[in-house]
Amino acid sequence: MKKVLEGSQAVSEAARLAKVQVIAAYPITPQTHIVEALSQYCSDGTLNARFINVESEHSAMAAVIGAASGGARAFTASSSHGLAYMHELLHWASAARLPIVMAEVNRALGPGWNIWTDQTDSLSQRDTGWIQLYCEDGQEALDTTLQAFRLAEAVNLPVMVVLDAFYLSHTFEPIDVPDQEMVDRFLPPPAPRIRMDTADPCAVNQLVTPAAYMEMRYNTQLAMEEAQRRLVLIEKEFDTIFNRTHGLVEAIHCEDAEIIMVTTGTVTGTCREVLADLRSQGEKVGLFKLKLFRPFPADLIRRHLKSAPKIAVIDRNISFGAGGIFAQEIRAALCNPDPHPQVFGYVAGLGGRDITPDTLVEIYNRTKNDPAPAEETIWIGLNQETIESWRN
């Protein structure tokens, strides 16, 4: 049934439909609406789950780790500093191979104190062993959350469903909320492989010596690689039931493109419009939406991007001293084939600054006009007056 929902509610609806059994979360803008709705569902009986109130995000993650260790389907949500506070336990969740699902609403880290969107928070958790999926709109957020449970439980790895703050989390759109019966067909009750049980005492995650640690890590790497293949299968099954699919990546007009713009999250929606405009003006431009970031789909990236002369990657994040994180990874994925495209890295829209169609056109034009990237990282939309003022 179609409903007008904000992106946050799309995620809570998905968690409800997934019949999560344990939720533990600590409120933080812009994530709060997600768990607010779920706590309501727990209290009014809509959802038969245990909502654990905690004093911090660190404890929230610890609680869902505990729940998942007991075999429960567990969910949490966070943003920004909250996510950063979970950091060590994010490593734990993945290495313990617990199929936890977390909604992560991208928010800038302070200082300066800022509640608006910025991907640096989730990308800072890049190496924690979590699968990361970046969503473009409310429908994708709902569908991806449902798929996330299926994927997490298939490969025994935690999944982070990532949403842009406000542009997605607080924006109302018509969203198809599927029937419970259809969701039940897609997502059966959990059949946990890890399930601590007081009737059968055991110890888990104890000391591992150098003799076995590396194999343990290799095992996780294999599962991560497998996750990409499984997600393809999951999407197919999702499609047969719900008649919708979003893809791990999406390539539009990439085959003949001279310049391919690479986007993540809600910027993709804006770029779809810009692409149509530029194409109508005869520009040979393509759009590549990167949804799956971990595991990193290098093969898909090479397949779709390697024959274009120029790639423009838009990063709403910054790794200080290096540049946009997506650009670095894409550049690395493309560097071996010969010849390979010129990769232009653009940093834009940090801390919730709008990325408008004009911003994207400016990026396109710079990419088109410059034979090669003038700098490793090109900052778009900087206020020159402010910068001049520092020099005085």
Add this chain to the structure above:
Amino acid sequence: MKDPLIDKKLPLFIPHSSISTAVNKTGSWRFFHPKYEEKTAPCSAACPVGQDIPGIEMLASRGQLKDAWQIILEENPFPAVCGRVCFHPCESACNRASMDEPIAIHHIERFLGDTALNEQTMADFDIKPPTGKKIAIVGAGPAGLAAAYFITRLGYECDVFEAAPEPGGLLRRGIPAYRLPRDILEHEIARIENAGVRIHCKSPVNECSLENLKKGYDGLFVGCGYGRSFILNIEGEEFASDGLEFLNRLGVGERISYFGTAAVIGGGNTAIDVARSLARLGAAPLIVYRRRIQDMPAFEPEVAMAAGEGVRIMELVAPIRIRETNGDSSSSVPGYELTLQKMKVSKKEISGRARVIPDGNDTETIAVQNIFVAIGTVAEDLWQFPDSQETKSLQLGHCRFFDQKTPLIYGGDLTNPLKSVTDAIASGKQAAMALDTYFEHGADAIEAKLADCRVGAGPALSMAVYLGKDRKNRTAHIVNYDEIVSDYFQPAARNIPSTIDAGQRIRSFTEIESTLDNNAAKEEADRCFNCGICASCDYCRLYCPEMAVMVDKARRSIDMDFCKGCGVCATECPRNAMALEEEIL
């Protein structure tokens, strides 16, 4: 339709073991070890008889009222009496005061005492096997009765000789019924008799008969108190009545009506009792005191209660003359004029107390209907003064022991530095321990044995410790508030029973305070921190990360194979009943 490949099991390589972790003897990591170490509560140390107050409150809070009462009887034969008349120094020492208000210890003691009386609970006395020895006791006041009670429990035959027609001493003769109803006193004395004590009333002992007692008995305790009042030594003294004698007459049931101003000379508890009794008999009492109100030796709450009942106090005046008059202008009945010398505070102090001196020749004369004197008492006969020069004697905290052919102990008011009912009981208990030690191990062993029975570092002694019960394992360390983990306790108001308002209470000798009801008493007892003793709260076991705390029949112990010495148990113990000790390798 379902794709089986989606859920095809992947190899999962994670650390997992079903082998018991008991093989990992974490005890080998230990540098510190925790231990159960009960300590002394400040209330117990402050109590003249060293009651196990934290233990009493713990049992009372659980509704084990008889058990709680028995714990009192271990150290004190007078729960219902002391719950009423003791000036409860325990409450001033209570750690709970640092959080909100001290525990209403005396109200709970009274509740337990009264409950046992109302329910006619029989005490389970543990009486040691007969020693075949007989002890004579002079005086059936609190000291003598306590001595008899404890001596009997230690396996001696005991005869108490009392001059008055009824036992009780000052409890009967000196404390008005509005503070201590007679039936309460009589029931508690009856229980002492049930333990096997023989009380012989109307049997005064004099210097001569004392010598006979020495021949007929193996040991003696003299606790006859102070029988003679100090006199004023002023002109017209014969017109003044003796306050103690007045209370004595009331105690045996006499009721006399008064009117007009009744001057009460003195500032001690007796003066207050006399004044408050007079208020109930129709007089307008006026306390005349030579020092200032803050210097009065009377207990402060008593002074406040007296003021509430309309007792006026004139401070810094000393009587110098009494003359008969024809009565004041408003009365046709003859009365007296009392001339007072005004006093002033001198800069010098005598043992911390302000010294007062006459303020020139300034005097004042007041018209009164009656005059009572309550300026203190002294032993009635010379033989009742323990000879402090005697070399073969021992000064104990509450007694003086004379190592004679027949050992003799003086106690109660004759030797106590602080003259209170509870101190008198303390001296009776100390005498019992001293005599028993004397017969078992000789006079030289007395001091060391009594020192072993101390509660904390003070003069209070514990019979439970003397008898080798569990209480002997408590250390002398007095738990202070900083050692209480206050996070475990919620602030809660003190439960106190209702009192009759002042207007009502001066109409009769009805007891002023009521007894706490069952729920309030339990609730109040539950406020107690139980400083220094294990209350079986089990936090040590719950917090132990190695599950090394074992419980067997409510006793806890630590499995040293697994205790790694982290100290969480001792740190979390809410009441400091544990300790952490470094292991010297």
